[in-house]
Amino acid sequence: MKSHWQILVVDDESVMAESMAAWLREDGYAVDTAASGAEAVALARSNSYAMCFVDLKMPGGMDGIETMMEVKKIQPEAVVIIITAYATVDTAIAAIKEGALEYIVKPCNPEEISILVQRTIKVKNLQRENEILRKKLSRKYHVHDIVTKNARMQDLLHLTREIAGLRSTVLIRGESGTGKELVARAIHFSGCRAKARFVAVSCAALAETLLESELFGYEKGAFTGANAQSKGKFELADGGTIFLDEVGDISPKLQADLLRVLQERRFFRVGGNEEIRVDARVIAATNKDLAKLVEEGTFRDDLYYRLNVIEIQIPPLRERREDIPMLAAHFVDRLNHELGRAVECLSSEALRVLMDHNWPGNVRELENAIERALVTCRSTELTRDDFGFLGQSRNSHTWVIPPNTTLADIEKQAIKVTLERTSGNVKEAAAILDIDRSTLYEKIKRYEIARA
Amino acid sequence: MGDLLVVPIGEVENHWLQAAAACAEAMLHMPAQLLNPLPVPPSALHAQRNQYLSTSLLELLLPVGRERGARVLGVTELDLFIPILTFMFGQAQLGGRLALVSLARIRPEFYRFPPDPALTLERLRKEVRHELGHTLGLVHCGDARCAMSLSNSIVQVDAKNDSLCASCLARSQDHLRALQSGGNS
Numbered sequence: 001m002k003s004h005w006q007i008l009v010v011d012d013e014s015v016m017a018e019s020m021a022a023w024l025r026e027d028g029y030a031v032d033t034a035a036s037g038a039e040a041v042a043l044a045r046s047n048s049y050a051m052c053f054v055d056l057k058m059p060g061g062m063d064g065i066e067t068m069m070e071v072k073k074i075q076p077e078a079v080v081i082i083i084t085a086y087a088t089v090d091t092a093i094a095a096i097k098e099g100a101l102e103y104i105v106k107p108c109n110p111e112e113i114s115i116l117v118q119r120t121i122k123v124k125n126l127q128r129e130n131e132i133l134r135k136k137l138s139r140k141y142h143v144h145d146i147v148t149k150n151a152r153m154q155d156l157l158h159l160t161r162e163i164a165g166l167r168s169t170v171l172i173r174g175e176s177g178t179g180k181e182l183v184a185r186a187i188h189f190s191g192c193r194a195k196a197r198f199v200a201v202s203c204a205a206l207a208e209t210l211l212e213s214e215l216f217g218y219e220k221g222a223f224t225g226a227n228a229q230s231k232g233k234f235e236l237a238d239g240g241t242i243f244l245d246e247v248g249d250i251s252p253k254l255q256a257d258l259l260r261v262l263q264e265r266r267f268f269r270v271g272g273n274e275e276i277r278v279d280a281r282v283i284a285a286t287n288k289d290l291a292k293l294v295e296e297g298t299f300r301d302d303l304y305y306r307l308n309v310i311e312i313q314i315p316p317l318r319e320r321r322e323d324i325p326m327l328a329a330h331f332v333d334r335l336n337h338e339l340g341r342a343v344e345c346l347s348s349e350a351l352r353v354l355m356d357h358n359w360p361g362n363v364r365e366l367e368n369a370i371e372r373a374l375v376t377c378r379s380t381e382l383t384r385d386d387f388g389f390l391g392q393s394r395n396s397h398t399w400v401i402p403p404n405t406t407l408a409d410i411e412k413q414a415i416k417v418t419l420e421r422t423s424g425n426v427k428e429a430a431a432i433l434d435i436d437r438s439t440l441y442e443k444i445k446r447y448e449i450a451r452a
Numbered sequence: 453m454g455d456l457l458v459v460p461i462g463e464v465e466n467h468w469l470q471a472a473a474a475c476a477e478a479m480l481h482m483p484a485q486l487l488n489p490l491p492v493p494p495s496a497l498h499a500q501r502n503q504y505l506s507t508s509l510l511e512l513l514l515p516v517g518r519e520r521g522a523r524v525l526g527v528t529e530l531d532l533f534i535p536i537l538t539f540m541f542g543q544a545q546l547g548g549r550l551a552l553v554s555l556a557r558i559r560p561e562f563y564r565f566p567p568d569p570a571l572t573l574e575r576l577r578k579e580v581r582h583e584l585g586h587t588l589g590l591v592h593c594g595d596a597r598c599a600m601s602l603s604n605s606i607v608q609v610d611a612k613n614d615s616l617c618a619s620c621l622a623r624s625q626d627h628l629r630a631l632q633s634g635g636n637s
Contacts, residue, residue, distance in 0.1 A: 019507045019534035025546050027602060028591035053536075083536060107501070107538045111604035 004333075005050035005121055006030045010040040010067060011083070012058045016106075020053060023110075027117070037062025037070065044071045049078050050124045051101075051117070056084035056091060065091075065098055072099055077127070079120045129337050141185045147330045150320035151450075156183070156312055163310055164191030169262060171247075171307045172285040174314030175402075177362030180285040181243060183314060188241040193281060196240030199233045204246035212254060213270045222271025232269065234261060237280040247307065248288035248299065255300045262306045282307070289403040316402075317359040317366060319413065321420055324354050327363060331370040332382070341374050349384040355421070357390050412447040415440070419449065456482045457517045460489040461509055461528040461552075468555060471573055472527050475580045475614075480523060481628065487516070492530065503533040506543045506552065513550045523587060524550050525580065531556040541603060542579050544586035551583035563606060575606075577614040585620065588627040593620050 007029050011017040017033040024031045032047065034040035037058060044052075052071055056064035068080040082095040087105040095103045102116060135141070143157050143164075163170065164187050172180045181200060188198040206214055213222070217232030233242055250258065261267045262282060266275050284307045293299035317324070328346055336343055346354070350373075359365050373386040401410070414433065422428040430440040443449075458473040473484040496508035513526045532540040532554045542553035558575035560568045581599040593600035596608070598617035603609045616624060 013535070015505065015507060016535040019505075020536050022507070022543070022546070023534060023537065023540075026544070026586055026591060106536045107533065108536055109604070110537045110539070113537070114602060114604055 004030075005124060006032065006047055007117075008032050008034060008040060008043060008047075008049045008052040008071075010034045010037065010052060010058070010064070011055040012036060012060070013055075016055065024117070027114075029117075036060050037064075037067035040067050041070045041074065044074045044078070049075060051079040051081065051120050053081045053083055056082050056095070065095055065100075068095070068100060069098055079124075081116065125337075132334060132337050141182055141189060143186045143190050146179070146182065146186060147326050148320065148323050149326060150315070150323050152315050153320055153323070156314065157186075159310075159312065160187055161190060163187065166191075166310075167281055168309045169281070169307055170283045170310045170312060171290070172283065172312045172314065173290075174285070174287065175316045175362055176287050177364030178314040178316055179363050180287075180314060181245065183312060184241070184243045184283040184285065187283060188243075188281075193240050197237055198241050198243065199237040199280075200243040200245060201233050202245045204249040208251045208254060211250065212257065215254075216257070216267050216269055217272075217276075218270035219272040222269070226271065229269070234267065234278050234280055235276060238278045239280070241281045241283055244282065244284040246286060247284040248286040248290055248293060252298075252300070255303050259300060259303045259306060262303070292403060317362045318417070321355055321417065324366070325351060327366055328354055328370060331367050332374065335367075335371050335374050339371070339374055341377070342380060343374055343377055343382055344380045346382045347384065350382050350387055353384055353387045353390060408447075411443070412449065415443055415447065416449050419444075455517070455520060455522045456480055456484045457487055457522050457524045458484050459487045459513060459516055459524060459526050461512065461526050462492045462530055463489060464527050464529055464555070468573075468576060469527055471576060472525060472553065472580050475577045476525050476584055479581055479584055479624075482523075484525075490516075490526075492528075496530075498533065501533060502531070503539065504528075504530040506532040506534055506540050509552055510543060510545065510550050513552065517549075522549065523584075525584065526550070526552040527555070528552065529555050541609065542583045544583040546586050546591070547589040548587055551580075551587050553579045553583055557606065558609065574614060575609050578603075578609055578612060581614060581616065585616065585624060588624045590616075590620050590624060590627075593617055595619075 007024055009017045009020045009024070009031060010033070012035055014035060017035065021031040021033050032043055034043055037060070040052070040054070052068070054064040054067050058064060058067070062070070064082050068082065071078060071080065079101045080099065081102045081104060082100045083104050083106055084091065085106055087103070092103045101120070104112070143160050146153070146157060148154065148157070160183060170187060172183055174180050185198055188194060201214060203211060213230070213232065215232050215234055217230050217235055218226050220226060220229050257267065261278070265279065266277050268275060290299055290304050290308070294301045294304050328351065332343055332346065335341070354366070361368070369387065369390060372389065373382050377386045415429070418429045418432050419426070422432070426440055426444070427437055430437040433440065456476055458469060458476065460469055469486055473486055477484045490512055492504070493508060493512055496504045498505060509526060509528065509530070509532070513524050516522070516524045532543065532552070534540060539557060540554070541557060542551065544551035553576065555572070555576065556562060558579060559572050560566065578599050582603070585600045590600050592602040595601060595617045596611055597613050598620055599612055599614055600616060600620045601608070601612050603612065
């Protein structure tokens with residue numbers, strides 16, 4: 001299919017619906033047909049249609065205009081064209097008034113319908129592109145924007161939804177590129193603070209003094225160059241959320257200041273005497289093991305407990321390999337629009353390369369890999385060769401073993417990944433792992449590994 | 453791989469059938485067999501429009517060579533339509549066995565021009581390639597010169613070549629190779 005847009009043709013006369021569908025399919029569209037209004041409504045619940053051609057006169061309770069109104073309730077964005085054999089001014093006005101884009105009288109000149117379809121699809125493509133760009137610009141992500149079918153991630157999303165409406169501090173842990181900020185944004189935009197700001201600060205990127213004035217703002221004359229009063233990120237996030245990325249990297253002095261804000265929800269601007277009150281929800285993130293930093297004495301334990309009210313641990317991509325096909329398809333779809341490409345799919349060999357890669361840079365690395373492959377791809381399918389650059393780094397990658405990992409964790413992971421690769425075939429997995437089949441069964445049972 | 457059958461629906465002059473068969477042979481790289489004409493089913497006629505329902509004629513072709521998995525090209529003088537459109541130059545099963553082309557609207561006489569057999573022949577070749585292209589899974593091409601581009605008017609038919617563009621040609625060859633290696637589609 002050259003277009004991913006779906007079209008619905010609704011007519012009680014199957015000859016009419018089928019012939020129209022066949023004609024549109026020759027143009028490269030995926031077309032469904034429905035023989036009644038009720039059938040059309042049922043289809044609209046489970047599919048997304050760019051446009052619907054609906055016959056005006058249909059028996060069985062729902063005529064074309066009623067069908068259009070019901071479909072539009074489910075898919076307000078769908079463009080509806082009402083078709084009729086006998087046009088009257090009254091029905092034409094009624095159709096347009098209720099939201100039909102056009103009212104056409106059959107038989108139509110093929111050119112008329114072609115132009116109508118092309119025009120609609122062009123607008124749909126622009127709307128889609130606009131939506132993607134807007135989302136990218138505002139980065140207003142919701143929980144449902146996170147692509148996953150991994151059980152741990154599903155639990156995490158469930159937790160995210162539950163805590164979205166609370167004010168409690170959240171600590172998000174995860175390796176670089178796992179999407180900590182995405183989860184933080186999803187918490188913010190799914191909760192009651194969504195209308196206020198989401199302010200992100202990267203604590204690792206700034207020097208101590210700079211970070212202090214960045215977080216708390218400063219008064220005029222507080223330091224050289226402070227020519228005017230400036231609000232800090234905490235004040236900007238009043239009523240909303242402040243996201244402190246790489247919170248494990250902040251200095252002891254700032255740790256004390258941060259603790260005070262968390263406890264009392266009050267602070268002073270740098271060089272200021274007036275106490276500022278804020279109501280900002282704090283979401284912190286780190287790729288470090290804060291508990292260990294506390295043990296080593298480089299991170300305050302009281303701050304750690306204040307931050308760690310709700311902890312979210314995002315698994316690395318190599319521990320949720322089952323998400324790779326979905327994520328890859330998602331990125332291909334989105335980047336196709338952004339880059340103006342028309343790649344339809346990934347070959348099974350290409351997908352295998354992606355499944356076998358270790359992804360030290362996690363989801364961000366996968367996104368970048370898809371983008372690079374799309375840019376150089378010459379056909380409508382991404383092949384193994386398009387991901388040749390991954391092979392170069394594949395042999396040189398080092399294992400990233402998270403802190404506090406036990407030998408049992410590693411063994412469990414090795415068994416899980418091997419079983420995924422063999423699609424659950426224990427005999428094959430045992431051969432790869434070079435252990436007895438009975439030993440493998442025993443370990444599967446012991447580690448409670450779910451088999452595909 | 454199945455064979456290629458060329459079937460007239462109603463009366464069609466032999467030289468048009470020969471030309472259509474030669475064009476189909478060249479495109480599909482298989483010998484064509486010319487069959488006897490099929491009678492026009494009276495139910496296909498829409499009396500008010502004085503046109504024939506294209507899908508009914510495709511249905512008529514359905515049993516032809518079915519057991520052999522043959523590719524079938526129907527050729528007719530009848531003016532074709534589907535309910536929503538005023539007319540069709542031809543129709544095919546996308547990725548299927550059946551294709552149908554009509555001579556009615558590719559003759560200059562239809563547009564009140566003097567008869568021009570050479571021009572009609574050229575248009576016939578384009579339409580045969582176009583409809584058979586659909587049976588090879590090709591959808592309409594954005595290149596207006598490619599035989600697979602959409603023609604809604606005779607002007608658009610005349611604007612295109614009787615050959616496929618490089619991209620459609622490559623895809624049609626892939627499809628043919630897949631057919632030759634055993635799978636029918």
